[in-house]
Amino acid sequence: xxxxxxxxxxxxxxxxxxxxxxxxxxxxxxxxxxxxxxxxxxxxxxxxxxxxxxxxxxxxxxxxxxxxxxxxxxxxxxxxxxxxxxxxxxxxxxxxxxxxxxxxxxxxxxxxxxxxx
Amino acid sequence: xxxxxxxxxxxxxxxxxxxxxxxxxxxxxxxxxxxxxxxxxxxxxxxxxxxxxxxxxxxxxxxxxxxxxxxxxxxxxxxxxxxxxxxxxxxxxxxxxxxxxxxxxxxxxxxxxxxx
Numbered sequence: 001x002x003x004x005x006x007x008x009x010x011x012x013x014x015x016x017x018x019x020x021x022x023x024x025x026x027x028x029x030x031x032x033x034x035x036x037x038x039x040x041x042x043x044x045x046x047x048x049x050x051x052x053x054x055x056x057x058x059x060x061x062x063x064x065x066x067x068x069x070x071x072x073x074x075x076x077x078x079x080x081x082x083x084x085x086x087x088x089x090x091x092x093x094x095x096x097x098x099x100x101x102x103x104x105x106x107x108x109x110x111x112x113x114x115x116x117x
Numbered sequence: 118x119x120x121x122x123x124x125x126x127x128x129x130x131x132x133x134x135x136x137x138x139x140x141x142x143x144x145x146x147x148x149x150x151x152x153x154x155x156x157x158x159x160x161x162x163x164x165x166x167x168x169x170x171x172x173x174x175x176x177x178x179x180x181x182x183x184x185x186x187x188x189x190x191x192x193x194x195x196x197x198x199x200x201x202x203x204x205x206x207x208x209x210x211x212x213x214x215x216x217x218x219x220x221x222x223x224x225x226x227x228x229x230x231x232x233x
Binding site for chain 2: 032034036041042043044045046049051090092103104105106107108109110
């Protein structure tokens with residue numbers, strides 16, 4: 001069974017400082033990894049994905065994430081955080097076992113990011 | 118940019134009543150999904166739907182739940198006899214068919230279902 005862990009419930013960072021949101025995963029096949037952001041009273045907005053290829057993927061709003069197979073991690077990063085980045089961030093994995101289609105997303109518990117001016 | 122739209126934004130229903138949550142997926146998408154998020158808990162997969170049939174469902178999606186694509190634009194989730202524990206935010210999502218399962222799912226803003 002696939003699972004995702006986000007070890008931090010909340011991350012506080014000063015505006016202009018680097019932001020990192022941690023995610024580790026467990027799958028039986030090859031992982032497809034995703035990050036989503038949720039603003040208050042809104043749905044989940046897609047930020048970026050890792051499918052294959054370069055381990056560093058770039059996404060929306062200046063975010064990037066690094067896939068690390070040996071550590072089974074997919075941490076979200078932003079070099080310089082903005083106050084407007086304050087939101088709830090979700091890591092998700094789609095497990096693709098050999099021979100299966102598999103569209104279900106499994107989400108982590110979410111990390112609340114608070115960027116202070 | 119095209120969006121997934123969900124109605125209503127908030128639904129209040131008496132326990133035991135039937136409720137239908139409605140979604141309009143992005144127009145060229147062919148995979149549809151329902152997820153739910155109980156307050157303070159993880160977003161949980163309920164069901165995926167493709168080519169007019171359920172392709173996968175979770176253990177949460179029991180006989181009380183059903184999904185339907187009644188016309189070319191709507192995708193609905195029905196709960197036949199609601200229970201208190203069905204209170205949650207329900208999210209609809211859709212994704213493109215091209216590229217299969219490596220395409221991101223795009224989510225609506227959700228329907229908050231409150232069971233009294």
